[in-house]
Each structure stands twice: as structure tokens, then as C-alpha cells.
Amino acid sequence: MFKKVLIANRGEIACRIIRACHAMNIRAVAIYSEADANALHVQLADEAFLVGPSAVSQSYLQGAKIVEIAKSCNADAVHPGYGLLSENADFAELCQRAGLVFIGPKPAAIARMGSKVQARQVAIAAGVPVVPGSQGAVQDEEQAVQLASEMGYPVMLKASAGGGGIGMVVAHNEADLRSSFASSSKRVLSYFGDGTMYLEKFIERPRHVEIQVLADEHGNAIHLGERECSIQRRHQKIVEESPSTAVTPELREQMGRAALALVRELQYTGVGTVEFLLDTSGKFYFLEMNTRLQVEHPVTEEVMGVDLVQWQLRVAMGQALDAEVMERRQTGHAIECRICAEDPERFFPSPGTITELQLPEGPSVRNEIGVRQGDAITPYYDPMFAKLITYGKDREEARQAMLVALRQYHVAGIKTNLPLLQRVLENEAFAAGDTHTSFLHEQFGL
CATH class of the missing domain: 3.30.1490.20 (ATP-grasp fold, A domain)
Structure with a gap:
């Protein structure tokens, strides 16, 4: 059992992991840069340590310094979140050499999937369809x-x-x-x-559909259904949902089997996501595997009733998947919108101070956020500062709940992409489930 976990990240994902640790009676340790000295994740943590100057290369990417902090505060493990060092095999190995548990797969699996060429070769060896x-x-x-x-x-x-x-x-x-x-x-x-x-x-007008996988160190591995992440701008996801309108039960089973074949080929443990392109004929092709927690993991949590972060922690502690999680089935529909500090017309980052912040509330609404009113959005980090998730008994109910929530979401002091997100959710093609990776370009010229 872990007593203390250091979170090698910041923002909303650091806050999310802190909540999971506290739910399991584990002390959470935060790190912060000079720019993040008063950040929300620092306030929520049980302990917090300065890791370096504001620039990410001098702070959150300083693997050796992060390991040194983890050792000095007697942490048992390091959770990398997503982005930053989460898919850095050298950092995972550095943690292991220091006697720390890296909450993620083994360094070898990270390295093999980190190279797109090697990942493609592994997929072929596993019998997974490739482009x-x-x-x-x-x-x-x-x-x-x-x-x-x-x-x-x-x-x-x-x-x-x-x-x-x-x-x-x-x-x-x-x-x-x-x-x-x-x-x-x-x-x-x-x-x-x-x-x-x-x-x-090049596959024209594909859907981006990914399979969530979870595997333990005892040979158990499951998939937890799919997420569709086709609404993208310049290959960056902005709206995600589960399940996909294009995936039938039969196709879900085929894609799930392919994802688990890759898991077995890699001897993978922990949480991961196998990403596929789905063409208009229903054929799917391996794209890549993300060897970490995904930004969009909440939509899977909502439809599956599973806390993926807590399961990351359990697997890292050596626990086996139990019958309850292995027998889970999808129920309802969930949609996630990424809230970013950016000019919605020019798509430039919009740093500044959040002078007003009002979040939507309700039984079908979930907020994941790393800031408070009065906090500054700095130019040093990714402009995404929050995620908005809605759940419904079906897709239309989830979509309508999202539209209401987006209209209630109020941020002043900075510009955000909220207007664009509203346009997407209101769009007739989106409402009909006609989504693909060229959606924003075809519908809005973006």
C-alpha cells in the first residue's frame, strides 16, 4: 500500500490525481514551478515542493530533480499524469533505479510505443491491422x-x-x-x-476511435470500450465522447480484441489507450498507443462507472483486477469538452488573470479544473485549464446537457474556446453523429 505519492505534473490533472490519492487515504505530494507557486494543485496537496523556474524545461521536465524531491520526502511512488514526462522511458527508469514505483507501464513498453516505427512493427507482430x-x-x-x-x-x-x-x-x-x-x-x-x-x-475522412485498456501484473487485461475523438483542430482533440456513434457491438468487440492483442504483445501493465483510425467502410487501423492516462479518460469513467486513476494506483501497488471491474459494461453516453485559454477566432493562446469564473452545476455535469477565480493563466504551459463532462442516458441527452452547461460556463479576464465548443455541439452534423477528423475544416473552415 502506498502511503505517499508524488505527482509529477500540474494543473487539472494534478488536481484529479490528488483527489484519487485522498480517496484511497494516500498522501499527495505536489511539485510546482515559480509561476505555479499559488496554483490550485499546490493548495490541494499535503506537501508541495518548488522544482524550478517557470519555463517547463527548467521545472516540470527536470526528471532528476523530481526524483530527488520524491526521495527526500519519502514518497513511495511517482504519478506522471499525462504530457510532460508521462511517456518518457528514461524518467520511468530513473524512478525505478531510485527505488520509486513509476505509476505506469514498464520503461521498455513506453520506449517501444514511443517510436511510431517500432509501435507499428509491434502492432504487426500482434496481428493488429495497420495502415x-x-x-x-x-x-x-x-x-x-x-x-x-x-x-x-x-x-x-x-x-x-x-x-x-x-x-x-x-x-x-x-x-x-x-x-x-x-x-x-x-x-x-x-x-x-x-x-x-x-x-x-492517407485515409480520407476517418474517425479517430480509441480503446481504453487496463492490465495488471497477474496476467489480467480488459478493455473498457471506446472513445471517439474525431473533433480535432490541427490534430489536437477538443471534443471527445463515449460510446462512438459509428461503433457497433460487433465492431467494439473486434477493436477490443485487437487492443488487447497489443497489450499482450507488449506485456503491458496499467492504464493505456490504443488509438485507431476508422474508415467509412468500417475498417480500422492502428494509429498509436498512449502509454499513460488520457486527457479524455473521464468519459470512459462516466459510462463504465470505473475510477481509472484509482485503478492505476491499485495496479502499481500489485493488486489484481477484481471481478467487478472486469465485468463492467457501458451504460449511457458521455461527452467531454476541453476548455482552453485561447482566442476563439485566431486560436492564439490568451494568457491573463481570470477575473470571474462560474462553473455549471447539475447531476449530469462534471468539472475537472486546475484554476480558481483570481488565478493567472501564464504563457508557459498548455492553454487547456479545464474539462467539462456531461452524462446522459443517451447521446442526445448528453449533448443537450453539454449545451446547457457550456452556456452557463462563464470566464472573464481571458478569452476561451467556449464559443467554438458551442458551435460544435449545436452543429447539425455533430448532432447526427456524422463526425470525422476533417469535421472542423469542412463545417467551419478551420
């Missing part, structure tokens, strides 16, 4: 052109070490591919320290 593409890294521009001509345009040029859509380029012809290859490789090298690129056939 037609290069068998490994593309060595140079000429090889990329040759492969593209063989598989047919359009193709997607992707970065092996990429994330958040960085380095992803669609090429509709040879000229597009040649003009993009060098610049994309250079860009991802500067972001991730690895300029390796690979090529896939």
Missing part, C-alpha cells in the same frame, strides 16, 4: 517518393518520435511530398531530437 505504409523508417526523400508511387497518393508523412500532430503532412502528389520531406524532418528533429520519418497511406 498500409513503409515497413520502417524512410531513409531519404527519394525512397519516400518511390514508396508513395507504389502505394498511391494521397500519403501521410509522419514523424517516428512525433506527437500532437507535429511533423504530420499530407501529400497529394510527388511535388507536395518533395517540398515537405526536408522541412518536416528538420522540424521534428528540433522538437524531439529525432528526425526519423515514415510514410503511410
